[in-house]
Amino acid sequence: MNELLTSAQMRAIEQAAFDSGQATGLELMERAGQGVIEAMFEALPDLAKAKAKALILCGPGNNGGDGFVIARLLHEMGWQVSCFLYGDPGRLQPDAKANHDRWGEIGAVVPFADWHVRERWGGAVPVEQPPSLIVDSLFGTGLTRPLARDLDEALRNLASCLPEGKAWRVAVDAPSGLCMDSGRPLDPENDGELPSRQDLTVSFHRLKRGHMLGDGPEWCGRVAVADIGLNQPALRAARPALREQLSDMVQLAEPDKRQLRKGGEDYPGAHKYDYGHAVVLSGGPGRTGAARLAARAALRVGAGLVTLAAPAPAMSECASQLTAVMLTRCNGAPDLGTLLEDERLNALCLGPGLGVSAATRDLVLTALGSRRRCVLDADALTAFAERPQALFAHLHSGVVLTPHAGEFARLFPDIWARFIACPEQGPAISKIEAAQEAAARAGCILLFKGQDTVIVEPGGRVVVHAACYERAAPWLATAGAGDVLAGMIAGLMARGFWPVGAAETAAWLHAEAAISFGPGLIAEDLAEELPAVLRASGV
Ligand SMILES: NC(=O)C1=CN([C@@H]2O[C@H](COP(=O)(O)OP(=O)(O)OC[C@H]3O[C@@H](n4cnc5c(N)ncnc54)[C@H](O)[C@@H]3O)[C@@H](O)[C@H]2O)[C@@H](O)CC1
Numbered sequence: 189m190n191e192l193l194t195s196a197q198m199r200a201i202e203q204a205a206f207d208s209g210q211a212t213g214l215e216l217m218e219r220a221g222q223g224v225i226e227a228m229f230e231a232l233p234d235l236a237k238a239k240a241k242a243l244i245l246c247g248p249g250n251n252g253g254d255g256f257v258i259a260r261l262l263h264e265m266g267w268q269v270s271c272f273l274y275g276d277p278g279r280l281q282p283d284a285k286a287n288h289d290r291w292g293e294i295g296a297v298v299p300f301a302d303w304h305v306r307e308r309w310g311g312a313v314p315v316e317q318p319p320s321l322i323v324d325s326l327f328g329t330g331l332t333r334p335l336a337r338d339l340d341e342a343l344r345n346l347a348s349c350l351p352e353g354k355a356w357r358v359a360v361d362a363p364s365g366l367c368m369d370s371g372r373p374l375d376p377e378n379d380g381e382l383p384s385r386q387d388l389t390v391s392f393h394r395l396k397r398g399h400m401l402g403d404g405p406e407w408c409g410r411v412a413v414a415d416i417g418l419n420q421p422a423l424r425a426a427r428p429a430l431r432e433q434l435s436d437m438v439q440l441a442e443p444d445k446r447q448l449r450k451g452g453e454d455y456p457g458a459h460k461y462d463y464g465h466a467v468v469l470s471g472g473p474g475r476t477g478a479a480r481l482a483a484r485a486a487l488r489v490g491a492g493l494v495t496l497a498a499p500a501p502a503m504s505e506c507a508s509q510l511t512a513v514m515l516t517r518c519n520g521a522p523d524l525g526t527l528l529e530d531e532r533l534n535a536l537c538l539g540p541g542l543g544v545s546a547a548t549r550d551l552v553l554t555a556l557g558s559r560r561r562c563v564l565d566a567d568a569l570t571a572f573a574e575r576p577q578a579l580f581a582h583l584h585s586g587v588v589l590t591p592h593a594g595e596f597a598r599l600f601p602d603i604w605a606r607f608i609a610c611p612e613q614g615p616a617i618s619k620i621e622a623a624q625e626a627a628a629r630a631g632c633i634l635l636f637k638g639q640d641t642v643i644v645e646p647g648g649r650v651v652v653h654a655a656c657y658e659r660a661a662p663w664l665a666t667a668g669a670g671d672v673l674a675g676m677i678a679g680l681m682a683r684g685f686w687p688v689g690a691a692e693t694a695a696w697l698h699a700e701a702a703i704s705f706g707p708g709l710i711a712e713d714l715a716e717e718l719p720a721v722l723r724a725s726g727v
């Protein structure tokens with residue numbers, strides 16, 4: 189249930205269900221409509237108390253078909269329902285047509301040409317009372333191009349007649365106009381501003397990528413997933429073609445709680461060296477804070493030992509601030525080489541506060557040459573902005589790069605340019621494809637930061653940590669939060685986590701610590717919140 193589907197994967201699952209006789213299209217559509225009704229009354233309890241008047245906007249595809257089911261079911265519950273169709277009833281697909289006709293026995297279907305939004309609900313003389321619920325059943329996973337100008341205008345009119353808060357807005361599967369593979373509005377004319385925000389978006393079977401990535405969460409409002417009775421494991425087992433289509437399934441990040449636990453049945457009498465020894469490289473005087481944040485986080489996440497390696501002039505500054513974290517001198521790449529002769533030092537973190545310089549590049553290349561597991565963040569990335577290839581040539585599968593958007597743009601300018609170009613058709617390139625292409629080029633694990641953090645292992649696991657909806661943690665947008673994340677990944681790698689697993693668990697813990705601490709969070713609080721988070725998650 190922790191998967192994010194593409195539109196094509198959802199269609200493939202649906203097709204496998206038809207082919208295997210698990211369900212018919214009409215059955216799925218009925219369950220979808222029922223699922224929206226149940227989800228919306230559960231998620232929006234005030235809706236039941238509202239004036240029972242609904243406006244259902246149906247589109248030309250199966251998303252519109254779901255809308256006709258919703259219209260009928262709401263009518264059966266005693267709601268007063270108006271149903272509108274954008275599209276030609278004669279060209280509806282059979283299932284949508286069947287539900288259109290069933291609704292037609294109950295009420296009218298107003299064609300788009302007769303919407304006249306302003307005359308109906310706006311201006312000084314409303315001919316009808318406004319609805320308390322607007323259901324967006326125009327386009328779902330089938331959207332491949334921007335909304336037509338006339339439809340877009342009508343929806344914007346409607347939004348201005350019935351602004352947010354005047355009526356509940358529920359989207360069926362997707363807010364119309366949003367590319368569900370990327371979470372990016374297909375809306376070049378309006379700078380990605382869709383006509384309206386939804387209060388709730390009800391997805392079917394699983395979440396789609398667009399619900400969690402990019403601007404998706406902003407336009408979806410909240411999300412619920414309706415079970416429409418598709419047995420994915422059974423379909424997957426029975427249909428080799430489907431297995432293939434679902435092989436690159438993206439997962440939502442989860443912590444590896446078993447591996448996070450210290451001691452326990454597998455390992456009751458472990459020694460501190462059994463949990464590894466992480467080394468964090470520090471910048472010079474006045475620039476040691478970032479590395480200290482990372483080092484403390486590495487220790488809190490459970491590395492057995494953590495050493496901060498600082499240049500001689502910064503030693504006293506560091507010494508005055510450190511207790512459990514150890515300190516050693518490292519005046520540059522040769523010193524790091526000597527330090528790494530101790531094979532117990534098994535995970536490295538370079539970048540926070542290190543400075544953008546040739547010295548940083550030398551440190552990075554020495555670290556990479558040692559083949560230790562390694563996190564490269566911040567300045568360790570920016571130092572290679574002029575010649576990213578000089579970095580990529582030395583990366584290996586034990587390395588995790590943790591760029592934010594600015595660092596990503598410096599290392600992968602061509603991918604970045606394609607990623608930020610305003611999409612005119614779907615499926616638009618998503619942060620997942622951008623990260624996959626970058627990770628393949630770099631040849632190591634890539635954690636692309638942001639509210640939607642994407643973690644990619646080249647040719648392997650793809651994980652998304654989306655800090656949205658109930659996992660929103662806007663307080664993480666604070667200086668030093670990224671340094672803490674880098675330290676946590678290094679600490680987990682020291683403990684023996686595989687790099688991609690370390691990145692996934694760290695991304696989850698990092699956000700969880702922010703959620704647990706709440707507003708007012710600063711970077712120092714993140715590591716200090718970890719014990720509470722670990723305890724609460726049963727570690
Ligand atoms: N896949 C499944 O398993 C299920 C799908 N269902 C519904 O079916 C929807 C997908 O249906 P469809 O594939 O028919 O697609 P949509 O109903 O989302 O879109 C209809 C069609 O419009 C065309 N189109 C795309 N962008 C357009 C634009 N901007 N302007 C005008 N036309 C445009 C496309 O040809 C597209 O196929 C889902 O979102 C969901 O609501 C549900 O009935 C339940 C089961």
Ligand SMILES: Nc1ncnc2c1ncn2[C@@H]1O[C@H](COP(=O)(O)OP(=O)(O)O)[C@@H](O)[C@H]1O
Nearest residue numbers: 592637638639655661664665667668669670671
């Ligand atoms: N609005 C947000 N919601 C959730 N997480 C966020 C948000 N903004 C930033 N983050 C997270 O906070 C961290 C910030 O890292 P970074 O940009 O490197 O900051 P710094 O360099 O100051 O440490 C990243 O892990 C990022 O994913």
Ligand SMILES: [K+]
Nearest residue numbers: 324326327362
């Ligand atoms: K929709």
